[in-house]
Amino acid sequence: MSSYPVVRSLRLAPLAMAIILLGGCASAGGGARHPAQVDELYGQLDQASKGYETALQQSRAGDRQASQQTLARSLDSLKAAAARCGNTAGCDPQRFFSAFDHLLRLKDGDFDDTQDLAGDVDPSQAALAAGKAGPGSLPQAQRSVTLLHGQKLSQLIAMNGPVKAALEMWLTQWRPQLMDAWVNYQYLRYQMWPQYEKADLPEALLFGIMAKESGGKVHAVSRSGASGPLQFMYATGMRFGLGSDGGFDLRFDPAASARANAEYINEQLRIFNDNLELALGAYNGGEGRMRRSVGDNTATSFYDPRIYDQLSQETRDYVPAVLAAAWLFQHPDSYNLRFPRVDGAPGSVTLKRPASLTELTVCLGSAGGMSDGWFRTLRNLNPRLDPQVSQPTGSTLQLPKLLEKAYASRCVDGPWPILADDLHRAVVPVVLAPSAAPVAKEIRHYRVRHGDTLISIVRKLHCSSVQEVTDMNDLRHHRIGVGQTLKLPVCR
Structure with a gap:
């Protein structure tokens, strides 16, 4: 995706026609002759495209249930034909993927002439994410999942190579973390989602960030000191109000961290003119670095070599991973993925x-x-x-x-x-290490003041790690209290 203009209202008929043309081109092949098996598969592509036109007519006639069933059959047929195409000589799978991508993006929308397509999330998944049941709750559930400042999130996600590769990772090696993140999020949703909803940001984005950052583990702390379910660094957290509350680091508070994350994302979206990929890149790699790389051209693509090549490998992987997790939040069934049903009340x-x-x-x-x-x-x-x-x-x-x-x-x-x-109450015996000449380590003492956190104290030393101070003082979960005396290494 090379730019992020305001996404205009999409009408079904023009896209349906484009899909039909895709199918027609596939079967015609510019006059080329294909083996019978290939012609048969391209014929299924034609039928799937025509099925979409039938779904449109049924919806306009007021039969929404039949329309949904027709669309579902078209998608299933298209997926089956695409799978066979991959093993058939002379068949071009990319033609199927293009049609499938269009159909999937329009799945479960409104199909009449006067309304925009309200959303593209599986209805059962939207209701499940909203913690509700019944058709009455579905439209708002769709909007909450799919819209970013009135724009469809699906239109802001380029289904390119990096995002597809990240989808494969979430469905394979990262799958346990994805499922854990889903379950953890369902129990935290009542605290976190309202913060995003107030900020006019999509729930799928919140889930994507949390899945990649912590997997929904509220007390997660990275090696660099980023903390909480959304992994704020100390200085950034302080800038968005995540300081200390009675000795408790507010980065570990789910509601406070979601509120701060929403404020940060909206700030970066304003800076980068609603370019979501650049905003996510700033969240991971630092807004200063991203601004210097982008300059005044906020319409540039995150994947432009002038931008992409300057970023760390972590940030290059991070942005498509977040977008892929958000996409799966919207379309699990279409990727053979079933999230467990969770009662998060x-x-x-x-x-x-x-x-x-x-x-x-x-x-x-x-x-x-x-x-x-x-x-x-x-x-x-x-x-x-x-x-x-x-x-x-x-x-x-x-x-x-x-x-x-x-x-x-x-x-x-x-x-x-x-x-x-x-x-x-069980007591574990303490085994003393074999007596060896211990290396004496010079230490100093520090009395904790108001506003101190363990990370801020370590920063003052310029030569120590949070873990070292934690181990020296037998601290639990990096907790310290005002007036507490800490042992610190003396640095030379």
């Missing part, structure tokens, strides 16, 4: 007996069908709590609503809370 419990998050994880077990257990979800929903520290009776903890009854039946009385408490 929020709930809470008031503890009837002292318990830590780890103890609750043990006593809840696989309640609600969660085979991987609830530790990650409980941590994500209670980011300010140390999971190993027991919370007193009367404390209120956030958890999925579906666990409220499970807590009452499993974690208040009976054997499971007793077992959990016993395991939690």
Whole structure:
């Protein structure tokens, strides 16, 4: 994609005609003769294109259900023919891919003469993402998934080589992270999505960024110090209000980080004239570097060699990966992908007996069908709590609503809370290292002040890492408190 003009309203009829022409060209082949098998496959391409025209006529006649069924059959036929084409000598698969791309982008839109196509997301997936059921909730669910400042997200995603390669990675090597991100997001959605909705940004983009950044792990910290579900660096987080709240790093707060991320993305979209790829490149690689590379020509493509060749490999991979994850959020069924159904309705419990998050994880077990257990979800929903520290009776903890009854039946009385408490109190022997002449390391002490974070303190040293200070002080989750005295290495 070489530029990002404002996407104009798309009408079905012209694109349908273009698709039919694609099919006609494929079967005619400019007068060339093809083997019978190839002609048969090109004939299926023709039929799929004509099926789309039939879907249009059915919709205009008011029969939306028949229209949807016809379109679905056309897509299925096209996919089957494209698969056979790849193994048939003389057949050009690219002709099928072009038609398939057009059909997919228009899937599940409005088909009358007066309305724009409202969205291109699978209806069941849109309702599932919105946490709703029934046709009444679908139009808004589609808009929330697909629109960016009134523009269709699908029209801002170039289905080029890098994005296709990223789609393959998400469907293969990165698939576990994609599925974990989906589940984690469903439980965090009620906190994060409203921040994006207020900013007029698509939910699919939020999911794409989170899937690539952290996989939905609220307490994720990268080697460079980027932290939280959306991986803010310290300075950038401070610029968007993600400072310290009573010693808690707000980058780990799902709602606050989503709000800051939406503000950042909108800021960069204004700077780069709604060029989404450049805005994402700035988020990953730094806005200063991206502005210097782009200059005044914000209509340039992210993949222009003058831009692309100056970027780090991480940023080159990051942008198509985010867009591919967003695309899969919209079109899972079309890529043989099934996200699990998750009831993310929020709930809470008031503890009837002292318990830590780890103890609750043990006593809840696989309640609600969660085979991987609830530790990650409980941590994500209670980011300010140390999971190993027991919370007193009367404390209120956030958890999925579906666990409220499970807590009452499993974690208040009976054997499971007793077992959990016993395991939690277990003491692991400390094995001393063989006596060897230890290398003395000179240390100094630092008293934590208001506004300090572990990262800001380490930055003052210019020669130490967060992990080194964490290990020296036996810190949990990088937490420090005002007045606390820290041991720091002395640098020369």
